[in-house]
Amino acid sequence: MVTGPDIVESAATSPDLEARIDAAVAVRWEQPPVVQPSRRATLAGQEPTFKIGALWRADLAGDAGGTAGLDPGQLEWTRHVESAKALERAGIDYVLLTDGYAGGGSAERGLRSVLWAVPVILATERLGVVTVLRTNFTAPTHVARFGAHLDWLSQGRWGWCVATGRGDEAARLYGLDEELPVEAQVDRAAEVVAAVEAIWQGREQGVEFEGRHVRVHGHSKRPFPTQLPRPPIFGVGDSAAARSLAGASLDVWIAEDPSPDALVSARAALAEGAQRAGRAAPRIHLRTSLVSGEADTALRALASRVRDLAADKLIDGLLLDLPGGDEVAGERVRALVDILAELGVAEDYVARTGSW
Amino acid sequence: MVDRSGSDDLLRVGLFWPTSRTVFPTAYVCEQNPEALDLAAQQRLAVETEAAGFDFGVLADAYGTVSEESSRIGHHDPSIHAVVWAMALFSVTSRMGLISTMHPTFIDAIDLAQFGAQLDYVSNGRWGWNVTTGYRPDEPRLFGADGLADHDERYGIAEEAVVAVRKLWAQDRPQVEQRGTWVSLSGRLPGPGPATPGGPAMVNAGASDQGLRLAGRYCDYLFAPVVDHAHLERLNQRMREEAENAGRDRSAKVLAGVRCLLRDDAQEARDEWEVVKASMDASKELNVFAKTIAQGSKGAAYATNSGRGALQAERKEGALNPLVGTPETVAEELIELYHDHGYRGILVNTPYWTAGEMPRYGRMFARLQEAGVWQPIAQRSSLW
Numbered sequence: 001m002v003t004g005p006d007i008v009e010s011a012a013t014s015p016d017l018e019a020r021i022d023a024a025v026a027v028r029w030e031q032p033p034v035v036q037p038s039r040r041a042t043l044a045g046q047e048p049t050f051k052i053g054a055l056w057r058a059d060l061a062g063d064a065g066g067t068a069g070l071d072p073g074q075l076e077w078t079r080h081v082e083s084a085k086a087l088e089r090a091g092i093d094y095v096l097l098t099d100g101y102a103g104g105g106s107a108e109r110g111l112r113s114v115l116w117a118v119p120v121i122l123a124t125e126r127l128g129v130v131t132v133l134r135t136n137f138t139a140p141t142h143v144a145r146f147g148a149h150l151d152w153l154s155q156g157r158w159g160w161c162v163a164t165g166r167g168d169e170a171a172r173l174y175g176l177d178e179e180l181p182v183e184a185q186v187d188r189a190a191e192v193v194a195a196v197e198a199i200w201q202g203r204e205q206g207v208e209f210e211g212r213h214v215r216v217h218g219h220s221k222r223p224f225p226t227q228l229p230r231p232p233i234f235g236v237g238d239s240a241a242a243r244s245l246a247g248a249s250l251d252v253w254i255a256e257d258p259s260p261d262a263l264v265s266a267r268a269a270l271a272e273g274a275q276r277a278g279r280a281a282p283r284i285h286l287r288t289s290l291v292s293g294e295a296d297t298a299l300r301a302l303a304s305r306v307r308d309l310a311a312d313k314l315i316d317g318l319l320l321d322l323p324g325g326d327e328v329a330g331e332r333v334r335a336l337v338d339i340l341a342e343l344g345v346a347e348d349y350v351a352r353t354g355s356w
Numbered sequence: 357m358v359d360r361s362g363s364d365d366l367l368r369v370g371l372f373w374p375t376s377r378t379v380f381p382t383a384y385v386c387e388q389n390p391e392a393l394d395l396a397a398q399q400r401l402a403v404e405t406e407a408a409g410f411d412f413g414v415l416a417d418a419y420g421t422v423s424e425e426s427s428r429i430g431h432h433d434p435s436i437h438a439v440v441w442a443m444a445l446f447s448v449t450s451r452m453g454l455i456s457t458m459h460p461t462f463i464d465a466i467d468l469a470q471f472g473a474q475l476d477y478v479s480n481g482r483w484g485w486n487v488t489t490g491y492r493p494d495e496p497r498l499f500g501a502d503g504l505a506d507h508d509e510r511y512g513i514a515e516e517a518v519v520a521v522r523k524l525w526a527q528d529r530p531q532v533e534q535r536g537t538w539v540s541l542s543g544r545l546p547g548p549g550p551a552t553p554g555g556p557a558m559v560n561a562g563a564s565d566q567g568l569r570l571a572g573r574y575c576d577y578l579f580a581p582v583v584d585h586a587h588l589e590r591l592n593q594r595m596r597e598e599a600e601n602a603g604r605d606r607s608a609k610v611l612a613g614v615r616c617l618l619r620d621d622a623q624e625a626r627d628e629w630e631v632v633k634a635s636m637d638a639s640k641e642l643n644v645f646a647k648t649i650a651q652g653s654k655g656a657a658y659a660t661n662s663g664r665g666a667l668q669a670e671r672k673e674g675a676l677n678p679l680v681g682t683p684e685t686v687a688e689e690l691i692e693l694y695h696d697h698g699y700r701g702i703l704v705n706t707p708y709w710t711a712g713e714m715p716r717y718g719r720m721f722a723r724l725q726e727a728g729v730w731q732p733i734a735q736r737s738s739l740w
Contacts, residue, residue: 017627024384024631025638077447077478101546110547112467115474118443137464141419141498149437152393153444173466175540207498215500219421222434223393 050310050346051252051317052337053130053285054087054329056097056120080116081123086330091337094128095120096161096234096319101170114146121154130159130234134166135188137174140195140209140216147196151225158225160196161234162250164189186241188213193233193249200230235282240269246282247273253282254319258305263314283316290320290332299332303339310345363737367694367730369721370455370611371405372705373413375438377430384635385707386429393434395444397709402445404714405452409721409732411739412453414486414559414579414703415442419462420495438486439471446479451733453740455484455559460517461510462490462499465539468517469524476550482739483550484557485521486579487570489514511566513538518558518574525555557740559611572598575608576740577701582612584674585697592698611701615678617708618716622681629680632707679704683719687727690720694729 087095097117100110113131120129131150133143143160151158164185165171168178179185191211198209199220206219225231235242235250238257246253247270255266266284274281286309288302309315320336322329340346372379378386390397405413417438427433438456445454456475458468468485475483489510490496496504505513516539523532524545533542550556560571561579571578572595582588591610599607617632619625676693679686693699706713724730733739 014627017630020627020631021634024382024635027382027384027387027635027638110470110545112470112474112547114440115443115471115478118440119447122444122447137467139462139499142463145419145437146440149440153395153440169543170546172542173546174464175542215497217497218494220419220498221421221427221432 048316050340051094051283051285052092052333052340053094053096053128053317053319054092054333055287055319055321056095056116057083057322057329077119080119083329084120084123084127087333088124088127090330090333092127092320092333093317094130094159096130097132098161099132099134099163099166101166101173114150117150117158118153121150121157124157126157128157128159128232129154130161130232132161132163134163134170135192136165136171136179136185138192140192140199140214141220143192144196144199144220147231148200148223148225151227151231152223156226156231158227159232159234159252161236161254162189162193162245163236182237182239183241186237186239186245190245190249193245197230197249200224234285238266243269244273246270247275248277248279250282252285252317255284255286255315258286258288258309260309260312260314263309267314284314285317285319286315287319287321290322290329290336296335299335300339303336303343303345306340307343307345364731365700366736367690367699367724368411368609368611368701368740369409369690369724369730370412370414370453370701370703371410372613372703373415373454374401374706374709375416375441376432376435378707379416379432379705380632380636380707381426381431382632382635382638382707383429384638385632386431389709392430392436397711398436398441398445399448400711401709401714402449402452404711405717406449408714408717409725409730410452410704410714410717411733412455412482412484413445414455415457416486417457417459417488418490418492418495419498420492422492439475442475442483443478446475446482449482451482451739453482453484453557454479455486455557457486457488459488459490460514460539461496461505465517465520465534466524466541466543466545469521469545470547472521472556473525473545473548473550476552476556477548479551481551481556484559484576484740486559486561487514487518487575488561507564508566509538511562511564511570514560515570515574518570522555522574525550527553568594569598571595571608573602573604577611578608579611579613579703582610582614582676584676586674588612588676588697588699609701610699611703612676612699613703613705614676616686616704616706617678617680618683618686618706618713618720620682620716622685625680625682629678683716684723687720687723690724691727691729 084095097113097120099113113133117129117131120127129150133146147158147160165179171179191213195209195211195214195216198207199216202220203222203224207216209216232251233249234252234254235246236254243253243266253266253270255263263284270284271281306315306318320333323332374389374392376392377389415436415438417435418432421427421433422431439458442454442456458471460468472483472485490504493504516536520532520534520539520541523530523534527549529545529549531544534540557577558575559577559579560567560575562568562571563580568578568591578591578595580591582591588610595607595610617625617629619628679689690702721730725732
């Protein structure tokens with residue numbers, strides 16, 4: 001028969017124990033727990049400098065892997081850690097992790113951004129870590145909470161890249177027959193962004209959000225993001241609806257088309273949307289490839305094009321598609337960063353890395 | 357460690373992870389613990405817990421706050437995210453399992469499957485899923501619902517999600533077609549499959565008939581607030597019946613939640629336990645939590661194991677009493693529970709998680725091993 005301490009013990013409590021009990025009973029909550037980390041980044045204070053990001057690849061370390069099935073090596077923790085360190089050393093500002101639903105055979109590999117952001121965050125100190133979270137599938141409360149925890153773990157280095165769906169194949173995994181039309185998806189995305197912001201702002205009072213697509217009511221538990229007023233929000237998509245959302249709500253819009261005409265048009269559309277919303281226009285980061293084995297002259301040509309676009313105020317940053325192989329990728333990125341610094345696109349990347 | 361066959365009959369001991377500063381409703385205990393979101397403290401705890409010998413940790417999770425009073429002291433708010441932080445805890449451990457709570461009522465089946473598969477992959481088969489339907493009345497409103505779905509519906513969702521997820525986790529990630537009342541999907545699991553053949557371990561914390569059925573048919577563990585030894589036997593019997601009905605070759609182990617406090621000196625442990633109990637009695641406002649749970653489907657069983665109710669329950673003959681003493685005396689109690697009453701799973705719920713608390717458990721595990729009721733993970737064929 002197992003006997004608990006209450007049954008075993010029959011001796012009267014000692015005066016010393018009674019004093020301890022009195023003291024314990026007297027404890028109330030005069031000292032609320034400290035829930036803010038020591039370091040806090042603020043979006044409001046971000047420097048208006050040229051930024052460089054890199055699209056995260058699970059296969060950065062080593063070969064790109066086969067096209068069929070899965071290369072387990074690409075999923076090793078240490079490879080993510082080494083890649084993250086290499087990119088931080090290379091002096092860029094952030095990495096962007098996409099959220100995967102691919103069945104296999106692509107670089108995307110179906111990795112879920114909010115999980116694989118963790119080793120990247122833990123392995124770095126200054127690198128921004130942006131994760132895609134898809135608004136077609138992810139409830140605002142989940143976005144807000146994943147973001148808050150990643151922002152907490154990174155001490156203010158997390159950002160959210162808003163994306164909608166990932167095609168009909170992904171939609172079917174969520175029980176839908178097919179994706180909604182683009183406009184409807186963006187309409188929903190705009191509501192999710194607004195709802196997530198409302199959750200983050202409701203840290204004291206709770207949230208009451210009633211939209212056409214999403215509803216959120218109540219009090220979310222802590223933590224909330226450490227960045228104030230909120231972590232940066234990135235976005236992609238070249239439709240009029242996507243640009244409208246970006247202008248109204250986002251901080252960074254990722255451009256896919258490098259032609260000056262397209263960038264001029266995008267800049268104007270974003271500015272118009274921002275003006276309507278009474279806020280600063282989002283910055284434009286141009287997505288471009290850093291091809292493996294690119295010769296120094298080709299790298300310089302890329303840097304020159306970037307300098308020209310930046311000088312014409314058509315872009316505010318780059319999002320690099322990297323070649324496979326962490327050594328190569330790290331070296332190429334470092335070389336590009338150095339050339340851009342040399343060309344005066346930014347003064348010193350290493351010195352200011354870590355701010356949005 | 358990718359086998360979840362659980363072929364041995366040895367004891368498993370898990371830690372009810374301190375996902376918040378305190379899971380005991382007392383300001384006194386809270387004041388002494390680290391901040392819940394202190395990464396270094398959480399990782400230190402993981403290292404110490406693994407080194408001591410714990411088989412796994414169970415990370416509870418929820419979305420809403422419990423009460424203003426609870427939030428003010430850090431009781432269940434803030435708390436760590438059971439999925440995101442599991443990655444951070446896996447990064448500093450290599451043997452111990454971690455079981456993350458995910459609600460099929462709030463998370464799509466494909467997300468449950470992908471998060472689970474990737475956590476299991478990255479940890480080399482050390483991850484498990486605690487299937488929870490949620491009970492807090494206000495929480496569903498954070499996800500657009502008007503309120504808590506009725507109990508049958510919640511378990512209907514859970515069962516359909518579990519079925520879908522297990523199909524998605526099957527070897528070679530097959531095409532899955534499911535058209536259910538609540539859960540529908542079509543496709544294959546994207547990304548890596550789980551490291552564990554047949555899918556990661558699963559736990560259900562259900563006290564209701566549906567909860568017991570779900571645990572018995574699909575899960576490796578039933579986490580239960582066992583009131584007394586007769587209750588354990590009833591649960592064991594039910595798990596055997598459900599396993600037989602479902603054609604499973606083994607039944608779910610009952611994981612009995614037990615409050616535990618170890619000190620180097622037995623009197624010191626008893627005194628400290630008195631202090632903890634008195635402080636819980638004093639924190640009357642915090643017992644809103646126990647009432648909330650009691651009003652939910654889990655009913656009286658939880659009410660007697662949480663807060664004030666438990667203080668009476670532990671005085672009953674035949675009750676599963678709190679384990680309070682030295683590592684050696686507590687080990688003797690566990691050995692007796694194993695041999696005389698059929699306990700095979702214990703989930704330790706301890707008030708303190710300060711540095712140095714977990715190493716005491718190392719002595720407890722050493723004694724359990726000596727008595728042949730427990731083995732270190734590395735010496736077993738199955739983690740779970």
